[in-house]
Amino acid sequence: MGKKIAKTNAARILDKENVPYDIIHYDIEDGLVDGVSVAAKIGHPEKVVYKTLVAAGASKQHYVFVIPVAEELNLKAAAKAAGEKKVEMAPVKEILTLTGYVKGGCSPVGMKKPFPTFIDRHAEMQEEIIVSAGKIGMQIKLDPVNLLKVTDGQYANLTVKDD
DSSP states (O other), X not given: OOOOOOOOHHHHHHHHTTOOOEEEEOOOTTOOOSHHHHHHHHTOOGGGBEEEEEEEETTSOEEEEEEETTSOBOHHHHHHHHTOSOEEEOOHXXXXXXXXXXXXXXXXXXXXXXXXXXXXXXXXXXXXXXXXEEEXXXXXXXOHHHHHHXXXXXXXXXXXXXX
């Protein structure tokens, strides 16, 4: 018997919603926890591993943007998707207070309060995508349609390469 792994809030919510998923663990001892490094560690292509970004609009409303780890958020496209004049990334020091998650372990599922969530349209083409499980060292693999449902999200053009 191995040691029992504690479930994250994201995993508990997926269980409650009967959403099928797999947990993927990765080693964090080397300190490399950026999305591209995580994709390499877990042996999945960067196009299926997604990072969760939090931004604030001109209205002071916060938004969640979920994009492939190797891509860059297009702030103009993000603002358009959110119906804002502009959006800016939330300061790192505010991430824990806003979401309940730490930088590098921010899941789009199970934040302290629900924020409007936008998932990069490229996820639509994937059978499964991988997002943070809400803890550094843990990822969740699931169908992007289920991620949309559980976050009440929507697809949008969000990356710089969509210009």
